[in-house]
Amino acid sequence: MLCGRRRGFRLYSPARMLAALVFILLCLHPAHGQTCTDGFAFDRRSRQCIDVDECRTLPDACRGDMRCVNQNGGYLCLPRTLYSQPFRPDPPVLPEPGYPDTAVGFQDTVFPSPVRPGEPSYPRLRPTAHCVLGYSLAEDGTCNDIDECETNSHHCNPTQVCINTSGGYTCSCTEGFWLLGGQCQDIDECRYGYCQQLCANVPGSYSCSCNPGFILNPDSRTCQDVDECEDEPCSHGCFNTYGSFMCNCDEGFELEADGRTCIDLNECGFSEFLCQHRCVNTPGSFSCICPPGYYVYEDGRSCEDINECETGNNTCTTAQVCFNFQGGYTCLDPLQCPRPYVEVSENQCMCSAENPACRDEPFTILYRHMDLSSGRSVPADIFQMQATTRYPGAFYIFQIKSGNDGREFYMRQTSNVSATLVLSRPITGPKTVVLDLEMVTVNNVINFRGSSIIRLTIFVSEHPF
Numbered sequence: 001m002l003c004g005r006r007r008g009f010r011l012y013s014p015a016r017m018l019a020a021l022v023f024i025l026l027c028l029h030p031a032h033g034q035t036c037t038d039g040f041a042f043d044r045r046s047r048q049c050i051d052v053d054e055c056r057t058l059p060d061a062c063r064g065d066m067r068c069v070n071q072n073g074g075y076l077c078l079p080r081t082l083y084s085q086p087f088r089p090d091p092p093v094l095p096e097p098g099y100p101d102t103a104v105g106f107q108d109t110v111f112p113s114p115v116r117p118g119e120p121s122y123p124r125l126r127p128t129a130h131c132v133l134g135y136s137l138a139e140d141g142t143c144n145d146i147d148e149c150e151t152n153s154h155h156c157n158p159t160q161v162c163i164n165t166s167g168g169y170t171c172s173c174t175e176g177f178w179l180l181g182g183q184c185q186d187i188d189e190c191r192y193g194y195c196q197q198l199c200a201n202v203p204g205s206y207s208c209s210c211n212p213g214f215i216l217n218p219d220s221r222t223c224q225d226v227d228e229c230e231d232e233p234c235s236h237g238c239f240n241t242y243g244s245f246m247c248n249c250d251e252g253f254e255l256e257a258d259g260r261t262c263i264d265l266n267e268c269g270f271s272e273f274l275c276q277h278r279c280v281n282t283p284g285s286f287s288c289i290c291p292p293g294y295y296v297y298e299d300g301r302s303c304e305d306i307n308e309c310e311t312g313n314n315t316c317t318t319a320q321v322c323f324n325f326q327g328g329y330t331c332l333d334p335l336q337c338p339r340p341y342v343e344v345s346e347n348q349c350m351c352s353a354e355n356p357a358c359r360d361e362p363f364t365i366l367y368r369h370m371d372l373s374s375g376r377s378v379p380a381d382i383f384q385m386q387a388t389t390r391y392p393g394a395f396y397i398f399q400i401k402s403g404n405d406g407r408e409f410y411m412r413q414t415s416n417v418s419a420t421l422v423l424s425r426p427i428t429g430p431k432t433v434v435l436d437l438e439m440v441t442v443n444n445v446i447n448f449r450g451s452s453i454i455r456l457t458i459f460v461s462e463h464p465f
């Protein structure tokens with residue numbers, strides 16, 4: 001016959017302890033066997049099972065304010081207050097418990113009589129106990145375990161969980177809690193780095209979450225980067241980054257304040273010198289426009305003059321001569337020399353010395369044409385004049401005879417036989433200026449004085465290019 005073992009049963013109230021009846025059933029194996037029930041150990045010398053003193057062999061068998069009392073086949077945990085009552089110096093000796101005859105079966109254990117007044121209050125054990133503490137006698141005579149958790153006869157505090165064991169129970173804590181000071185305290189999992197990024201502690205558990213730009217992996221702890229570009233958040237280009245993304249714009253566009261939308265970049269507002277003439281903004285770009293008489297050069301910004309005389313895109317007749325200047329052209333009529341001048345070439349008139357009417361007139365008038373950009377920087381050398389015939393003993397004087405009403409020009413003599421026309425003040429076009437540049441020839445040896453004229457027509461353009 002096997003019997004259960006009473007271990008660690010604690011009575012927390014002395015009154016309850018005194019009121020309880022504890023029964024101990026001593027179980028012994030025959031001496032010829034080497035296997036003993038719980039609470040007994042086989043002694044080779046006596047060749048029988050003897051009681052194990054758990055109070056001495058088990059470390060901390062009873063906890064708190066409880067005292068361990070060894071019993072045959074088990075032990076009791078009793079309040080120490082039971083031993084603090086006054087007692088007589090010579091307490092009665094309890095008789096040794098009787099052991100059953102191993103040959104004929106078990107017999108009832110002999111227990112001490114009730115204590116007398118003044119003696120320590122030890123619990124009294126009733127005879128004829130069939131089940132150890134933690135078990136109840138069934139109708140069929142067997143001992144069944146008492147489920148203290150189900151019958152609510154345990155002493156676990158409200159924060160603990162009762163776990164039934166054979167002959168007793170255990171007070172434990174649920175997952176996410178630990179026992180601290182007799183109470184189940186919540187474990188703060190966030191302190192131990194359970195989550196990769198964000199952690200929120202809750203009673204008995206925790207919750208992980210991720211920063212913006214990440215999603216929680218199926219393990220509910222680690223985070224994975226989100227490729228925001230898959231949802232096309234940018235109006236133009238998108239570049240995914242760790243935990244975020246960046247938008248970029250096509251050439252000619254700039255990113256708006258929201259960091260996602262691309263708006264047209266007004267390149268024309270950057271500088272007034274982007275185009276030589278006029279800048280026109282276009283979506284994502286710009287274009288340069290030139291005034292009539294010009295075309296946009298290969299660089300896309302500069303304006304180049306259209307030579308209407310070469311392209312044939314002019315209105316001149318066959319009798320006229322087409323003269324191109326910056327931004328336009330003009331049709332020159334055939335030369336007609338005023339009297340008393342006669343034409344000696346297509347651009348020169350002469351007044352003969354034999355003709356009395358020519359005595360006070362320049363000997364020749366040579367017609368020349370040139371163009372000039374509006375607002376040209378000054379000073380600037382724009383035309384050169386030089387004597388083609390030299391006479392011994394003669395010298396030459398160069399001057400502006402007419403047409404310089406605004407004093408924009410002056411003559412600078414560069415040698416005995418040449419001079420340069422200098423622009424001294426800017427001229428704004430469109431404008432046509434006609435200058436008579438005179439070269440006076442003086443020869444004191446033969447007492448001669450004569451002059452020649454270059455009639456220079458200057459076409460000043462409307463634009464500075």
